[in-house]
Amino acid sequence: MFNVDAIRREFPLLQREVHGKPLVYLDNAATTQKPQCVIDSLTNYYTSMNSNVHRGAHCLADEATRAYETARGQVARFINAARECEIIWTSGTTEGINIIARGIADRLAPRHNVVVSAMEHHANLVPWQQACHRSGAELRIAPINDAGDIDMTALAELIDSNTAILSVAHISNALGTINPVHKIGEMLKSVNPSALFMIDGAQGIAHGDVDVQALGCDFYAFSGHKVFGPTGVGVLWGRESVLADWPVWQTGGEMISSVTYQSAEWNILPSRLEAGTPNIAGAIALGTAINWLSQQDLEGLRAHEQTLIRYADERAAQVSGLRQIGTAEKRIGVLSFVLSQGHAADVGFLLDRQGIAIRTGNHCAEPLMERFGLSGSARASFSIYNTVDEIDLLFTGIEKAKMMLE
Template sequence: MLLTEFNPNAIRSEFPLLTREVNGRPLVYLDNAATTQKPRTVLEALEAVYTHYNANIHRGVHTLSQEATQAYEEARTTVAQHIGAPERESVIFTSGATAGLNLLANLLTERYLLEGDTVLVSEMEHHSDLVPWQLNAPRKGAKVVKIPITDDGALDLEQLQALLHRERVKIVAVAHVSNVLGRVNPVAEIARMAHAHGVLVVVDGAQGVKHGRVDVQELGADFYAFSGHKIYGPTGVGVLWGRRELLEALPPWMGGGEMVGTVSFEGTTYADLPFRFEAGTPPYIQAIGLGRALQFYHECNQQAVSEHENRLMRRGYEGISQIRGLRVLGYSPDNAGILSVTHPKIHHYDLGVLLDRMGIAVRTGTHCAEPLMARFGITGTLRASFALYNTEAEVDTLIAGLERAVGMLA
């Protein structure tokens, strides 16, 4: 049942881990951009597979295999509906966003890149959508060029347009939402610009998939990848979606069981979508858990959740910006529930350690986005990221904790 009025205090009881204490304090978990906690319904779905119908899928005629297969394919349908995919066959289960992006970098390099071509990658990109292109593009004599960002953390669309005119671009790789800044990139506009030049658009949706409604067709993306554990699902499972005609033009990435049609020493044929990209035993239990997580997310009203997280972010910004010396990097009121904080004299790690002693879990470091850190001339940030179960009281605890920590260290 869809909850039209979203109440984070009421929903917290669905997350068993949130009841624990850390260092004698109630846990305040604000590391949701790294991974989210799991609701009871997801934990129960995983237990149900292991205790009632665990069997390898697509291979057995016996009852357990048939039940597991049905649940796995129902999860694929749920994912397709969640991201607005026109058909379920274009949804491929992977081990995570990193696996999907590496698959694309490998196969698109082989299929589309020639010597002298360019792959454009945003300056705010996670390493998972930069390093794979650096690994693969040089194999064909192609190069990777950054799309710069502005001083306030926005993607520089004028520079993107100039690069599309100046370079021989074949692929644009961009995050839907920055995992450091929370900046929501105008993917639909980027896609229009790129497609006008015949350029493919690869979107890292690891943070964007839980930022309200996602529709890959409206975004104009050619490919979209995300991880299950970022959206209340299990680890070890992710999704790669691609336009069907593009996926069908690509060869398999890995060989093994299930991705074949027929096999002989004289030659092998390959299965249709999506199975040609799901070699071996897929993460079927994790995928079933992801399907249940997405159902849970929808029942909570995903738009209401997004608005709630945005309110928490704005409240956090208003309080943190009043603490002397603290700076919130690339803040915009339209960002997606992430605050990255720096101090000119205090190391982010020291702040994070002191917050942990107060029971507050945040992330410190470069967040796998070193080029972005270099752009702003810093070594890292303290990052607080919000989820549907976080409350205004927890934001206030964070603000008070930071004020205390800065007072101790400054």
Template sequence: MSLSVADIRKQFPILSREVNGRPLVYLDNAATTQKPQAVINALVDYYTQCNSNVHRGAHYLSDEATRRYEAARQTVAKYINANRNEEVIWTSGTTEGINLVANGVAQRLKTGDEVMVTEMEHHADLVTWQQACKRSGATLKVVPIYDNGELNVDAFHELLSDNTAFVAMPHVSNALGTVNPIKELTAAAKSKGALVLIDGAQGVAHGAIDVQDIGCDFYAFSGHKVFGPTGIGVLWGRFDVLNDWPVWLVGGEMIATVSYQDATWGELPNRLEAGTPNIAGVIGLAAALDWIQQYDAEEIRAHEQALLARATELAKQTEGLRIIGDAPNKIGVLSFVLEGAHPADIGFLLDKQGIAIRTGDHCAQPLMKRLNVPGTARASFTIYNTLDEVDQLFAGINKARMMLA
């Protein structure tokens, strides 16, 4: 089938609204994607047809909610090519997934161990490992990037050592759109005996993920980056790693036995999923993955690359505009600065024209300092964006440029 963006757009109710009297041009997809009607319907159907807690009730609604909830786990497992459904752990998002892993790693690290991250980390990855190293006495090592935003792979290999205990890196940079060679880097880290976590918050939005092919130990992502609800995420981990992983939260659902003196933990995935889960979010995420899989992944990628190519072409034609992050392998993101203009002012003036972008440091302050910018304006693209919207973005930028001159 050929991708019909016009038909896809009709499935997103919010795209038909106006902002400040102008048709909405939504280019903030790296922050959160909009939701198709199929996802909205799944949420409404859960709340109107089988709203109940899972696993605990001896009644029909609870049984039905549990079936949908666990079927969603199977949907995610299949989508990322997990070996077992139990390897899929529900979280509130990528941040919680990374923290769950870091909490366990911090208990196992010791002085002399090394943890590797990159210069392009989101704060959720950088600060989490920074704090884990502080608690454990391990050393944090940072892999540098080149000026164009590409990871310095040679430096990565040089920093690896027999003391490397853990490696964490983004699949795709949220601030720059750089796609990292995670399969190659994972293999190198595993050769040193290190565990590897991939921050997949941006990677999952641009095509199906195969965790077996990547070879990592953990992969974390958020539902709202891939057309699902906010407040739901996934931590995938290899079963043999997760099966004795230190518990993150304690409470209901994750207990096997409990007395006033002690407690024992249940089996996966329950032992890492304390408390009442985001049942509606889980069901909505499965609906989002079902929705996206009706389209050809290569056609989606080609469309998104065409959007980025057009935006890059227009950016290079725009006086005073400088692209931040021009790695040869990137996707979905155009970060830029405009001479004489603060990114926040650009965002404000574009918003007045109905164009939604993101401005600031994108939760990557050290990266911004490395690139010697206070922040950037960031347009990010997905399946429902059009070439006409890219043209509208640059018409808006040129108007803002003249107003700020």
């Protein structure tokens, strides 16, 4: 059986108190906590091998390079990349999406269109807006229904022979909806085989079973801090055949093959898309996080998360004045809600005083909130180390907040 108590013991921050109360951390869609092995990995890099990678002619540089490239291989295996060179280190999901959006802007013409869904995080909306603004291409938005599922019929009508790229979240950060990305990719390619398919994997990566070959996408981007790793590091995966000649994102050191005063030639993958000194410690620690997660009972992990969200749904249905935002049948552990008794920000403040950490606001999905007639919501998001008892504490806290707001 999945042993949540054993998992919790590996996360030191979960042992602390907030406002004199044991911490109940329910803000995992924003960032996950880090197991001790990841913290130790960061410390170990800076205390035992701190050096730049790839070109140093000394022991520390060699050790750092081997650890850095080992982490690339760990990520490649975790998502089933065909080759390690398809793993591009980034600062996070946002940079990964921008690399593709900036690159495709150079290839778009006014006849083209770009398709996204109505539930996208700003990071998977604004880059495509800007690409369309620069090129004159059309940005098309696939609607969602009241439960928070993409309207697949409407999506199909938006795809045509001029669709250059379709980009969609694997999982909605604001609703928890698990999108049928494999079906979406098949739909896209059946209409336009040359169209590119990108998945924003920021919320999908921590929940296991990400196989980029099986998903049928061309690009998959995610952030380290969403998958028990450090902030400031992430991954863009892309098919080698596509990335090999992708327009460079930044220019400078490392990504250069040769340079004169008049011109430069770009390096091969992955270097051509990795300009400058990378976040070496972050990449190594992300590899540690991926390795740690790979060793867990992933089936048990997913079952535990489903137990949590189903229980939270049951509890939410019993609270008068609570409106749940996002009720798709296939969801991860995200409970977004508003209370008729008060503003979401006030709910978040009152829960914090009880040691319960949630997130409030538009969750970087302002158009999605407007779709539901809201300026924002309260969001409790669960991870593998959360418990049913913590959900009970959440709802006890909500009832107390209601009383104070009435």
